[in-house]
Amino acid sequence: MSTMEVRHNTHPTQLTSFDTAQLRAHYLVENLFQAGEIHTIYSHADRAVLGGAAPLPGKPLRLAAEDPLRSKYFCERRELAVVVVSGKGRVQTDGYEHTLGHRDCVYIGRGTERIEFHADAEGTHFYLFSTSSHANFPTVVARYAETNAVRIGTKGRSSERTIRKFIHMDGIRSSQLVLGITTLAEGSVWNTMAPHTHDRRTECYLYFDLPPEERVMHLLGQPNETRNLIVANEQAVISPSWSIHCGAGTHPYSFVWAMGGENQAFDDMDPVAVTELR
Numbered sequence: 001m002s003t004m005e006v007r008h009n010t011h012p013t014q015l016t017s018f019d020t021a022q023l024r025a026h027y028l029v030e031n032l033f034q035a036g037e038i039h040t041i042y043s044h045a046d047r048a049v050l051g052g053a054a055p056l057p058g059k060p061l062r063l064a065a066e067d068p069l070r071s072k073y074f075c076e077r078r079e080l081a082v083v084v085v086s087g088k089g090r091v092q093t094d095g096y097e098h099t100l101g102h103r104d105c106v107y108i109g110r111g112t113e114r115i116e117f118h119a120d121a122e123g124t125h126f127y128l129f130s131t132s133s134h135a136n137f138p139t140v141v142a143r144y145a146e147t148n149a150v151r152i153g154t155k156g157r158s159s160e161r162t163i164r165k166f167i168h169m170d171g172i173r174s175s176q177l178v179l180g181i182t183t184l185a186e187g188s189v190w191n192t193m194a195p196h197t198h199d200r201r202t203e204c205y206l207y208f209d210l211p212p213e214e215r216v217m218h219l220l221g222q223p224n225e226t227r228n229l230i231v232a233n234e235q236a237v238i239s240p241s242w243s244i245h246c247g248a249g250t251h252p253y254s255f256v257w258a259m260g261g262e263n264q265a266f267d268d269m270d271p272v273a274v275t276e277l278r
């Protein structure tokens with residue numbers, strides 16, 4: 001079974017009038033991974049599609065062109081990145097098979113007609129992130145262990161972490177999609193603090209590798225009007241271009257960050273000083 005939910009855009013002044021349930025309904029994505037199903041969210045923010053595929057071993061799942069796409073197949077006008085956030089498995093693209101371990105990624109280019117998810121273990125979860133695409137780029141696998149790890153943050157600020165860029169201008173090429181994984185070091189809690197915005201891109205964070213009883217306190221909103229979401233394992237946050245996106249966990253975690261929009265320049269950020277936050 002597969003389902004696609006549609007989410008509309010919000011104006012920054014709306015965010016400050018939302019209560020907790022409304023904030024969660026607009027920006028938090030829960031229940032991405034349902035055993036034996038593919039669940040996707042079509043966000044009008046840069047037309048990003050987020051999804052979760054949770055096939056059972058021996059029962060592969062095929063990605064469908066849901067009605068909101070109005071296309072013959074999912075990647076007819078789209079590119080797609082798939083990251084294994086738990087377990088291990090295989091992704092088949094037009095008959096080619098890509099074997100993926102924990103935190104490995106496959107970029108699937110526009111024009112790929114048949115996409116199938118196979119689990120090699122119980123509880124295998126494939127995270128999907130897709131943006132529209134007007135050019136064909138080759139399908140390529142990126143392995144977590146083989147990707148250059150950039151260490152950032154400091155122990156003193158409880159922000160020691162590694163950033164691995166998978167799909168970007170100097171890595172796997174794409175039409176607009178940019179994606180990587182950040183992993184927190186033992187004893188560190190903060191990602192992306194001091195925060196930033198990037199007015200030319202929407203960004204989504206999918207938090208994972210967090211024990212079930214732990215949480216990430218994620219901050220969002222314009223820098224001078226912030227709110228928070230309490231986020232559990234394998235839940236995602238959609239950050240509009242005007243929103244900061246950062247968080248602190250009660251335990252170390254990893255997250256997939258993925259963007260789509262006007263440009264792919266990772267450094268095209270507007271930094272926000274901690275003292276400017278309200």
Ligand SMILES: O=C[C@H](O)[C@@H](O)CC(=O)C(=O)O
Nearest residue numbers: 161163182191192193203257
């Ligand atoms: O626009 C870039 C993204 O917010 C992330 O790459 C930031 C991040 O992973 C981190 O600081 O830990």
Ligand SMILES: [Zn+2]
Nearest residue numbers: 196198203245
């Ligand atoms: Zn960002």
